[in-house]
Amino acid sequence: MIQRSRRYSNSNTTTNILQALWLFSFLSHLFHNVGSAALVTFSHMRLSNASCAAASFPLAQMLANNRLCFSAAKHKSYVLLFRYVSQRFCRPVILGIETSCDDTGAAVVDREGNILGEDLFSQQSYSTRFGGVIPVFAKTQHELKIEAVVKNALQRSGLALQDVDAIAVTTRPGLPVCLRVGVDYAVKLCRLSNKPLIPIHHMAAHACVIRLLNRNAQLPFLALLLSGGHSILTLVQSVDNFLLLGSTLDIAPGEAFDKVARRMQLCHIKPENEEMSGGKLIETYAQGGDILAFEFPYPIRRRDCNFSYSGLASAAVRYIEKHEQASGCFIREDSAKVTNLCASFQHAVFRHIAKKLLRAMAYLEEKAIFSTNGKKQLVVSGGVASNSYFRRGFEYVCQCNGYELLLPPPSLCTDNGVMIAWLGVEKYIAGSDILQHFPDEYPVQARVPLGIDVGDDIVALSIAPSRLKLNVGFHSV
Structure with missing residues (x-):
């Protein structure tokens, strides 16, 4: 450990x-x-x-x-x-760089978890305006901003490049053209300063950032990572040892939210909506809605921990098309329908995630994973994890199963340089992946699993977790 x-x-x-x-x-x-x-x-x-x-x-x-x-x-x-x-x-002091998608982030963090300096440039407004991330445009923005972002992080830390012990950078997974910008810049800085390079798995950083914030986070712990590009259930045993319990079979939850929000034209209801992500729009308009107004199918009934969101998104689109054909107007013009559909869709996505989470908890119980320290903890991170409705639901699921819920603040749920620098600190302390020699064009990877896949073992056990009745606005999972 x-x-x-x-x-x-x-x-x-x-x-x-x-x-x-x-x-x-x-x-x-x-x-x-x-x-x-x-x-x-x-x-x-x-x-x-x-x-x-x-x-x-x-x-x-x-x-x-x-x-x-x-x-x-x-x-x-x-x-x-x-x-x-x-x-x-406070050694080591690590500079972290993040460019896996549409956020350019950099931060300087030491072994005590002190965030000495950070900076972040977000392309969220562009992505919302364009209806999603355009890789070539995102790459250009990274190239324009990365030098200033890194410089600002160092200046705010009061340190020079020579003062850091290593440079950590996201190398996988992500959009290759975006990853390339950050990796090439990190390699350049390493060459200039004669510092080692620490390659970082983006989702591992999301899972481990809680250890910077919460001294009670103990290994091993269960992590649920929900974002615009990923949906992962993993057991974190160390900074280098993960068990992959489940992942998405098609699209990620953030992508499903974006698809439905875009089809409902939520960004056109108010001018300020143009700056909001699809997930935030769905969450906002779901408030006060009837979660049972629209019926959604169960995506997959196989007894595993894998996710599937495309069917839920397609069902929502069919409801929208049916309403617009019958009424002759856009669904965004019917506020009651918008509120109820957002609430029903949001709950359907949560219900699906909760069922897989319950099975993962039952699997870990079957394997007596937490028998050594007896402390069961769930970390929920990633951009979608900032959804307040989801957070209330996860709190109840954890309460019913004897888990402690650990949630990073929303600012560290989305992509940032802090989580990259922190995992770099943990790897440096562990003596893992500290590269003194590396090629000028260090490889990047668009897709790579997080740890050893134990999905077949879960299916073989045919676990049927008990059903939960979710109160205070929640219904049966």
């Missing part, structure tokens, strides 16, 4: 650090008259309370509350001091 990166454990070392910081703060206050106005939040600065207790200084107590930093704009020496502390005691 890969242990969560350790905090400062040596109380003497911690005391020395805090003494230096306290002295520096005192002298700056004395000679520069910096008051409380010079103090700003330092993103995610963490020191353990136990360690801070070893140093009897006011500054130590402030650090323990995760809220101390100094204005870098006015006092560059503070940046230099933090840089020294971070380099000396």
